[in-house]
Amino acid sequence: MAEKEKLDLGEEKAKSSSKGLIFIIIGAVLVTLLAVFAALYFLGIFPPKDKGGEHGKAAETHEPVQEKPVxxxxxxxxxxxxxxxxxxxxxxxxxxxxxxxxxxxxxxxxxxxxxxxxxxxxxxxxxxxxxxxxxxxxxxxxxxxxxxxxxxxxxxxxxxxxxxxxxxxxxxxx
Structure with a gap:
């Protein structure tokens, strides 16, 4: 029986270490995705939607606002x-x-x-x-x-x- 208990403990350690490894990998992937989306947001690829604020339709259509020359x-x-x-x-x-x-x-x-x-x-x-x-x-x-x-x-x-x-x-x- 002592041999059986040693084997069972080893199997539990292997299962728990593989679960921990999976959680670490999932956490790293989520942090990486979050970092990529944050970088794209700050680079302007994912700008916030303007709800009719200061720029109106020009911001929605992404057309530059052209000022008339003086x-x-x-x-x-x-x-x-x-x-x-x-x-x-x-x-x-x-x-x-x-x-x-x-x-x-x-x-x-x-x-x-x-x-x-x-x-x-x-x-x-x-x-x-x-x-x-x-x-x-x-x-x-x-x-x-x-x-x-x-x-x-x-x-x-x-x-x-x-x-x-x-x-x-x-x-x-x-």
Whole structure:
């Protein structure tokens, strides 16, 4: 019987070590698969599905979002305005360019150019030269001009937006 017990113990050890080996192999395969899927996810092959978030349909169809190029338009001739009874400056002359990603907006500005020029001249004549000497004053003037152009486009056309940006390409005060 002693011999039989020794043999039975040996068979149990062989069975338990083979079961342990199988669990180790299955665990290693699962960890490897998990690592492969994680690597593919981080490489962008398995991106998360966007539920109508920021990118909308472009993210679902994987099409790149194409931005329209910026188009510039110079307002010529330069704008000149007088400052009344001011010892610091009597005249300001400004060259202005507009930027938009929509040619139709710039075409509408061209169509309404007399009104655009009039409103810009009114804004220029009403500003204080001491304020216009500062960078903050110039930035505020750019914002006012941009708002005036938007106001004209909203009133005179079907557009709800104005130009994207207003730039000073020349600025002289005397």
């Amino acid at each position: 188009i510039y338009m110079a307002l010529t001739p330069p704008f000149a305005a007088n400052f009344k009874n001011n010892p610091e400056a009597r005249l300001v002359q400004i060259e202005i360019s507009l930027a938009s990603s929509d040619q139709k907006i710039l075409d509408a500005v061209t169509l309404h150019m007399p009104m655009v020029r009039n409103n810009i001249l009114m804004v220029l004549g009403g500003d204080d030269p001491a304020v216009l000497k500062t960078p903050e004053g110039k930035a505020a003037l750019r914002a006012k001009i941009k708002e005036e152009i938007k106001k004209i486009l909203v009133e005179q056309t079907e557009f709800k937006e104005g130009v994207d940006e207003v730039y000073f390409t020349g600025f002289v005060m005397q």
